Amino acid sequence: MKTVFSLILLCLVATTNLAAAKTPGEVEVGSVLREATMLGLSGPSRQLSQYRGKPLIINVWASWCGPCQQEMGSLERLARSKTGQQVTLIGISTDDYPEAARAFLKRYPTSFSHYIDQQLLLENMLGAAQLPLTLLVDAQGRVLAKHVGAQQWDSPQALQFIGKTLRLKP
Template identity: 70%
Template sequence: MKTILLLLCLVATSLALAKTPGEVPVGGTLRDATMQGLSGPSRKLSEFRGKPLVINVWTSWCAPCRQEMASLERLSRRHDGKRYTVIGISTDDYPEAARAVMKKSGTRFSHFIDQQLLLENMLGADRIPLTLLVDAQGKVLGKYYGARDWDSPESRDLIGKAFGIRM
């Protein structure tokens, strides 16, 4: 009986630690990918290299995702996009649903849609919202699951330390 319980615990632990297919871990460098434009043209992820990047993964049906949108918008405007860039990636199946959330939230930073799960898997978005801090060379510095107030002093301090900039 003890052996069965031990095996069940091991299986449960390994499932809890399982990554999404092709996930780039913290410390790894993001692979290039073409992102389908939602609020503008499609772009390659590599086009954002050269300055730090805040990537927020969200979906229209996720209340915490919608809750943090306003703080991400304020964060995106904080330095007029000169020190870092904020982008959103929706995992919605239908662009219309994602655009409705963007319109209601009033966000102006670039949004993309990932209907094929390529970015969702690479970024590790098995839970959302997910926000990644990525350095200017594409290295993942941190992954943060759950909604946050991204323009709070604590979050700005976290971002400033990760990117080595004064917020």
């Protein structure tokens, strides 16, 4: 009986560690994002560092992700809002196939740029173990917050959170 209890306890501890595990090379909140080349999906490819100088919101999504589909409209409304005019908003697809990601963008059109991460470089660096993932990054490239799960990004609460976190003008 003692052996069975020990085995169950060991399994629980192992499962807990896996659930809390970070992605390989993840940049933690408070740290600066590393340089990365982003393969253009809805425009040209760019270096991540080209977005420095203005607060940045990064949304990591996939075409098959239901919560990603649910929140994309609110991200577009955020991009067009007064708050959205003070930041740069980009999307990063984790799809394996660009065709699937492009079909998603036709179904959920946006005015902001999207990139695709077929090699898991950005997915791992940003910490996208679960989708959707949204990061708030200051003008110097420092990650200030990460939010996992769908959010209504144009809601008063979300706009207040974004404004406070990124120190935007009211």
